[in-house]
Amino acid sequence: MPTDPFREPSTTLVVLDLLGIFVFAISGALVGVRKGYDVFGLVVLGGTTGLGGGFLRDVLIGAVPPAALADWRYLLVPVAAGLVAFVFHPALGRMEPTINIFDAFGLSLFCVAGALKALDYGLGPLPAALMGMVTGIGGGIARDLLAGRVPVVFRGELYATPALAGAAVAVVGTRADLPGSLVAVAGAAVCLVWRLLAVWRDWQAPMPRGPASV
Amino acid sequence: MPTDPFREPSTTLVVLDLLGIFVFAISGALVGVRKGYDVFGLVVLGGTTGLGGGFLRDVLIGAVPPAALADWRYLLVPVAAGLVAFVFHPALGRMEPTINIFDAFGLSLFCVAGALKALDYGLGPLPAALMGMVTGIGGGIARDLLAGRVPVVFRGELYATPALAGAAVAVVGTRADLPGSLVAVAGAAVCLVWRLLAVWRDWQAPMPRGPASV
């Protein structure tokens, strides 16, 4: 097994990581409120949203058990998020534009961390960038599947593309032997700026033209 | 790889385990009948319901290939359940209250077995209890996803909480070095009694209050 730089990361990174999980978990729990889930459903849906992308990446690259199962903080944060959403969902719903910004931070962090971890486990550049994207968008896809709705990431919103771009920057920078912190910041910044511009300017991905065959 | 006490378990445990899988598979196949699935769909949906929770646990804790793929009995039982449901579904549908009781036995067994296996693979107490719950509820969630309906476990029914409680009892008992058989019986009993009381008294989990934001 390779050395895992995420087993003993800096306090800053852990705080950012937990914050990303918390924000993702809030978004998942709010979907659950709208679907009429009970308090337990909110916690599970929030936890799946916050941890699902990392779990999927870890299972695919062979890093099992996933890091989140080896650190109780990663399990308590989604529980806290689910309970917060259970109690404060009306206020949180009104804060949704703000939450979208936090969500963009989470996405930026996850895509870079996912790509670097995949590189660390021996994957090539292209699959590593893909795993970065999977880390960023996997939780949201799992959330939508469990909530019985088509994953929003596929429907015109620019969400996965910034994650793939940020992961690609991190991979290319690492391969070019640039300093690790620079690589991480550059990758996250590309994803963050792109995603926030997409939210604020309402950018849409191209849709297929012409009538769909039946 | 750790020694796996479930590779050569006692005959009693194997019979109970196969019975749990059979009951879960019947519940899955009955959902398939209502959704208009063909005989093959019933077998696959039943098999996924019976084996899905254990597969998910095994993939997450790194116990691959899952035990069910190393023992043909674990594969034939869901096939048998699917065929039984194919032929006898009208009678089985009328027996549903009885099936709910068997299902509670299956849940009790699965949550304890899942938690103990996770401990055996080196997971900490909190993740091990979580894996026990995943073993118990994972098959039903997979069933509902494949059947195109929102997982019932999230909607007010007390189903996952008893599984988590039973798994937690098994984990705490094991950590306290109590005898293995006592631990297993105590964990399963907690889950079973709680679940049956929830069914008979129609206990509901708390729902979020107030209107959901849109």
Added chain:
Amino acid sequence: MPTDPFREPSTTLVVLDLLGIFVFAISGALVGVRKGYDVFGLVVLGGTTGLGGGFLRDVLIGAVPPAALADWRYLLVPVAAGLVAFVFHPALGRMEPTINIFDAFGLSLFCVAGALKALDYGLGPLPAALMGMVTGIGGGIARDLLAGRVPVVFRGELYATPALAGAAVAVVGTRADLPGSLVAVAGAAVCLVWRLLAVWRDWQAPMPRGPASV
């Protein structure tokens, strides 16, 4: 880890494999067009359809990271298929009968390759045949889940049975020490002929009789 004959397969096999992935990815992307997905959604849905079955098999048998993550060609083919569907979906939709034939070739190849790989990783005959079927039908199931529709494989169409039969032939032939190429061709032929007959003669799997209980 066992030696993996699919790491350095013959050029013919690679071409057939990539062709199968391409055809499956096209079928996935066409579903995405009908669901109103953007160009990125088409690529992801196509990629999941083309690679999902192999990923599921590899995760279950412990062959991680999956072979497709170690070879950039396996990642670029679904991207190409998604873009082709994005541009040419009206023409492709009219070609659907032809695509069904290509799809049957893909299914035949995948079920045999999946079963042989599972044998190579030490699984017994029954689980190996099952893994062959999973390789063949897993991508289509993932496609339907992500597209928010009930998996078509469960609804009367004879699709999984030919895959299981082809995988079983490959497993039995390998156990009987027949030459590898003969085994592969025989298994694929059984699956292909059965599937094409099912398409052309509109064979249906048996449905449960009588009213479903509510």
